[in-house]
Amino acid sequence: MDQNQKKVIIVGSGIAGLGCANELQKNGFSVLILEARNIHGGRISKNTTFADFPIETGAEEIHLPTKYYKLAKQVGANCEPDSNFDSFIEDIGIKGEDIQKGNGVLIEEDDFYEKYKLEKFYNSIMKEEEKNLLCDDMPILEYFKIKNVDQKLFQFYEMELATEYGSTLKDLSIKGYAEHEQRWEYDEKNFIVTNMSHFDVIERAFATVLPLVKYNTPVNYIAIQTNQLQNNGVVVCDSFGNEYKADHVVVTIPVSQLKNNSINFIPPLSQEKQKAIQLLQMGKGGKLHMKFKERFWPSDTYSLILRTQIGLIWNCSYHRSKASFVLCALISGQTSIDMNDPNKRKYMMSELFNKLQQIFKVKKNVEDLLLDYIWTDYNTTKYIEGIYSYPSLNLGSYRSVLAQPVNNQLFFAGEATDPKYFATINGALDTGIREAQRIIQLYSK
Numbered sequence: 001m002d003q004n005q006k007k008v009i010i011v012g013s014g015i016a017g018l019g020c021a022n023e024l025q026k027n028g029f030s031v032l033i034l035e036a037r038n039i040h041g042g043r044i045s046k047n048t049t050f051a052d053f054p055i056e057t058g059a060e061e062i063h064l065p066t067k068y069y070k071l072a073k074q075v076g077a078n079c080e081p082d083s084n085f086d087s088f089i090e091d092i093g094i095k096g097e098d099i100q101k102g103n104g105v106l107i108e109e110d111d112f113y114e115k116y117k118l119e120k121f122y123n124s125i126m127k128e129e130e131k132n133l134l135c136d137d138m139p140i141l142e143y144f145k146i147k148n149v150d151q152k153l154f155q156f157y158e159m160e161l162a163t164e165y166g167s168t169l170k171d172l173s174i175k176g177y178a179e180h181e182q183r184w185e186y187d188e189k190n191f192i193v194t195n196m197s198h199f200d201v202i203e204r205a206f207a208t209v210l211p212l213v214k215y216n217t218p219v220n221y222i223a224i225q226t227n228q229l230q231n232n233g234v235v236v237c238d239s240f241g242n243e244y245k246a247d248h249v250v251v252t253i254p255v256s257q258l259k260n261n262s263i264n265f266i267p268p269l270s271q272e273k274q275k276a277i278q279l280l281q282m283g284k285g286g287k288l289h290m291k292f293k294e295r296f297w298p299s300d301t302y303s304l305i306l307r308t309q310i311g312l313i314w315n316c317s318y319h320r321s322k323a324s325f326v327l328c329a330l331i332s333g334q335t336s337i338d339m340n341d342p343n344k345r346k347y348m349m350s351e352l353f354n355k356l357q358q359i360f361k362v363k364k365n366v367e368d369l370l371l372d373y374i375w376t377d378y379n380t381t382k383y384i385e386g387i388y389s390y391p392s393l394n395l396g397s398y399r400s401v402l403a404q405p406v407n408n409q410l411f412f413a414g415e416a417t418d419p420k421y422f423a424t425i426n427g428a429l430d431t432g433i434r435e436a437q438r439i440i441q442l443y444s445k
């Protein structure tokens with residue numbers, strides 16, 4: 001068969017969709033990308049007016065030197081390993097010490113782990129997990145209670161682990177977490193881009209497929225021909241009633257959108273796929289960028305974990321600007337929902353400023369040093385509605401179930417379909433390429 005005649009529609013122009021389109025285009029397929037919003041990139045986005053460097057309002061860190069890392073390097077991105085940076089954690093005062101809330105002190109991340117034997121604790125979860133792989137799943141919170149983890153460590157874990165995953169200790173699966181940590185290779189393999197944004201990277205890397213994006217085109221149903229012997233193609237319909245025909249369709253929308261049935265599948269997806277969609281969960285969250293008149297933190301401080309509701313903070317001017325002083329907080333779960341209530345936001349931000357003032361012994365009022373801030377809320381961003389998928393309870397291998405093609409006509413990509421690197425840009429890109437390769441393989445015999 002001549003693949004030049006083969007048409008593929010991709011739903012969604014995040015990195016999974018653009019990566020898929022790029023791979024298919026290189027292999028001679030005719031591609032159309034339907035995007036609900038008026039912009040490409042999805043959860044990769046930037047703000048160029050807030051500071052004198054582009055602010056990453058979506059994804060920021062590159063995890064591991066993967067395909068995305070190589071792509072970024074190819075288009076001129078300067079990738080700085082974040083293991084070179086200094087990270088601090090507010091001490092929590094267990095083991096007989098009495099560090100009251102409000103009198104916290106910062107200690108280096110490595111010393112914190114050493115002091116509270118956390119490395120050992122992480123490893124023990126994994127070992128136990130390996131031994132008991134077949135036992136029932138449970139929320140991390142429940143597991144911690146069974147293991148008698150000190151209550152004061154909970155706030156640290158909420159920040160370090162639950163906030164990172166965009167979830168809560170109550171909703172995170174101990175099994176999923178342990179399996180994920182086991183697969184993940186840490187050690188000096190996370191990077192930030194210092195001379196451009198990820199949005200710039202994808203615009204440069206996928207320049208030839210951007211003209212194929214049809215914006216403001218939310219897809220609301222996809223009908224496929226299920227007869228294995230006859231491929232009569234797929235019909236995609238947008239919310240204005242326009243129909244598009246293709247040989248294959250790749251759906252890359254966030255799992256929140258699959259969960260709220262924003263696309264109707266005809267015939268309905270299998271029971272197994274529906275179960276996968278039901279078990280997959282997308283965390284709540286967003287990013288708060290705060291710009292200050294001056295730097296009141298030590299120049300080599302990069303990241304902080306504080307005992308406040310807004311507690312996972314990093315210095316995003318680091319290696320990017322000497323003139324703009326910007327801190328960023330990743331805010332997730334209920335705190336991210338509370339950020340939309342003006343009174344709660346005011347309270348949480350002043351709690352944070354007080355903590356920063358006290359912890360860095362700042363003479364001036366930190367709140368007075370604030371020039372401006374931006375809150376980028378992904379929970380209320382239409383067509384995304386969440387931050388990323390996390391290791392939810394009883395998920396097992398259901399990410400792969402969602403990723404299975406239907407009748408070689410309907411394909412699924414996007415971060416949530418990557419069993420290994422879900423919730424990342426590199427994972428999302430891998431899934432787009434994975435599905436493109438599946439389609440290419442159909443014609444390679």
Ligand SMILES: Cc1cc2nc3c(=O)[nH]c(=O)nc-3n(C[C@H](O)[C@H](O)[C@H](O)COP(=O)(O)OP(=O)(O)OC[C@H]3O[C@@H](n4cnc5c(N)ncnc54)[C@H](O)[C@@H]3O)c2cc1C
Binds near residue numbers: 017057217252425
């Ligand atoms: C605040 C935040 C911080 C993050 N930090 C990091 C990080 O530091 N490192 C990292 O690796 N990853 C990070 N991530 C995760 C990373 O951004 C995502 O995993 C990745 O960008 C997802 O890409 P995707 O293509 O799967 O989905 P998306 O980027 O969500 O793309 C899906 C696209 O589908 C479109 N769409 C939805 N519904 C429809 C419809 N009905 N019809 C047509 N189009 C539709 C959407 O508008 C969107 O453009 C972060 C994410 C967020 C939100």
